[in-house]
Amino acid sequence: MFKVAVIGCGARSLAYAKPLVDSGEVQIVACADPSWVHTKNMLDYAKIDEKTIRYYTDWQDLLDSEKELDGAVVATPNNLHHQPAIAVLKRKIPLALEKPLTTTMQDSEKILDVVRENRSQLVLGFVLRSAPFYQIIREQVDSGRIGRIISMQADELVMPGISSVITRSPWRRFAEQSGGSMMEKSSHDMDLMNWFAGGRPETVSSFGGSLLFRPNPTLPENCLDCPAQGTCLYYKKPQFSEAAGDAVLQNSLERDLDRCIYNIDKDVYDNQVVSIQYSNGILVNFTLAFNCIGERGGRNIHIIGSKGRIWGNIDSNQIGIHENLSNKTEHIAVPIVPGGHNGADNLHALNLVKMLKDSSCRPAQDAYAGYLSNAVCIAADLSIAEKRQIHFRYRANGYIDLV
Ligand SMILES: NC(=O)c1ccc[n+]([C@@H]2O[C@H](COP(=O)([O-])OP(=O)(O)OC[C@H]3O[C@@H](n4cnc5c(N)ncnc54)[C@H](O)[C@@H]3O)[C@@H](O)[C@H]2O)c1
Helix, strand or coil, X not given: CEEEEEECCCHHHHHHHHHHHHCCCEEEEEEECCXXXXXXHHHHHCCCCHHXXXXXCCHHHHXXXXXXXXXXXXXXXXXXCHXXXXXXXXXXXXXXXXXXXCCXXXXXXXXXXXXXXXXXXXXXXXXXXXXXXXXXXXXHHHHCCCCCXXXXXEEEECCHHHHHHHHHCCCCCCXXXXXXXXXXXXXXXXHHHHHHHCCCEEEEEEEEECCCCCCCCCCCCEHHHCCCCXXXXXXXXXXXXXCCXXXXXXXXXXXXXXXXXXXXXXXXXXXXXXXXXXXXXXEEEEEEECCCCCCCCEEEEEEEECCEEEEEEHHHCEEEEEECCCCEEEEEECCCCCCHHHHHHHHHHXXXXXXXXXXXXXCCCXXXXXXXXXXXXXXXXXXXXXXXXXXXEECCCCCEEEC
16 A cells, blocks of 8 residues: 555545545545644544544645655645645655646746656646546547647636635635636646647737726625525525535635625636737637536636647537538537546545556656646736736756746
8 A cells, every 4th residue: 555645635626535535446544634623524424444544734744754655645725835845756756736836937936847857756636637528528539530630729718616715714815825727727727728839939918807806885794694695506505516625615715705795805817818929820719717606617728729629618528520521510428527626536536546656657647737828827817917928948957037
């Protein structure tokens, strides 16, 4: 049995603990999180007896005490990724690190330095690359049916439950801790765009802001005093999906659940559009919008190629593909795989087992993929702040200056 530690035992940790334990090849031996309530929730969810783990409130104490770890999961808030991640990697322990890599270019480069020095095994939480929906799109694009990619349109239309998480979570609603909404919510999508484009992002332009959940002096601070009960989707309890981790997400939000989504203090955007131009000429347009419910909500993608197009909505479990020469459209059914993120979560977590079994295994969702995604998210927010296009200047080592 591989001995694995979990650092940060909030909502997301559930999506690792359970499949790892269920694999029958991993024993969670130690956990670090200042909240025992969250840790206990994770242990219960993964059916781990609390007597079989050593609990620490501080990840540094865990790493100082646990001398025989085979692997680790780091799922702390975004601005707290780099320190435990670097400490784990310096011990040459394979790591599943949640996305985004970090919240700044500098901290990301510190991780990259350590990864390169140690030839580290690291899988970043870009779970969507494992989703059958995106796997099939990738296969179809690689088959050449739509020719070479010319441009891509994509969006993430966030449902009310998660819109509430972003705008009410103790750390997600402040850009300093989460890196902003684009980074927290759509670093996945920026990674997918980079993955499909296959080139280097070169120029980014973005517009956005808080267009929806703006302060409203006619509403009270607290939902319980609000006349909008019954008409506001955000009255007290947001709507959550059944995805793993939602129960603990509610726990972590408990102290802010009653606070008006419009009036709560926050500085993250709720709407943003990003355009990217790649070194190989590919163009991207991406929209992030909150408060989206119903048909065609969630994630949509449309890739336009030199010989045809491919498109789909991740929740429809269907992909359309049109070939220009035959002028025919085919609809491909996407297999429904149980688990969070449209079946991706369990497959993703098992990347850690693969790394533990094979010291040469280095998943493609690596630190540099995280760095590129981060660079796009950071450039997008900079573009808004400075009202200009942001250009990527690559150094010889692949690190980027945003100018
Ligand atoms: N890959 C995905 O699809 C996906 C989905 C959701 C969240 N995430 C990422 O997972 C990470 C955690 O998100 P979450 O939803 O679990 O948030 P959360 O708020 O539910 O959990 C974060 C946990 O970290 C703990 N924590 C805070 N400071 C800590 C410290 N110094 N040491 C150890 N633990 C500490 C908190 O007590 C909490 O239990 C974030 O980086 C988030 O972006 C990824």
